[in-house]
Amino acid sequence: DAGVIQSPRHEVTEMGQEVTLRCKPISGHNSLFWYRQTMMRGLELLIYFNNNVPIDDSGMPEDRFSAKMPNASFSTLKIQPSEPRDSAVYFCASSNRGTRTYEQYFGPGTRLTVT
């Protein structure tokens, strides 16, 4: 299996621009998670989906952030407008809820720099 795929791997943008991060989960997995990792705050869960439906978005920092999962094989995390404090590594992870083992498989991450 190819594992969780994220794109782009690196993104540099200017403050105020829109940023879209993309994720393709492992085939057959029905849960998808978006995380943000910074030195100051560590690893934070932003939102997670089950069967393409958002279950918990309590970690989304503010209205500038939005996430969608239009189908089982694709999800996006959008930041509009971006700010320097959004600079972080964003990870996508997927799991198969049916196994009830709760193991999450992480992608390689997108390193976002907002100048």
Next chain:
Amino acid sequence: GDSVTQMEGPVTLSEEAFLTINCTYTATGYPSLFWYVQYPGEGLQLLLKATKADDKGSNKGFEATYRKETTSFHLEKGSVQVSDSAVYFCALTEKGGSEKLVFGKGTKLTVNP
């Protein structure tokens, strides 16, 4: 709420030294416990897990035992290698059967030759 506390890092060891990274947790019920590892520039990878009290998870020479009486899940390895240099995260499942994982802050391990 549920939480995980890991020992502060960074930890620096010489090759072949014994490793212990402490992890304690606070949770209601009986969570599953995990250790994840993050190598430089990569995402987190599951290292080992334990789903009930007294279970021992093991992988790649690493071990951790689910201790309910001390609410701990310490990670150990008898002889570390340079290739074990990474950040290690302890995690648990949130109560109520949620799929959410609660992560510790991570412990950075550096192994010198």
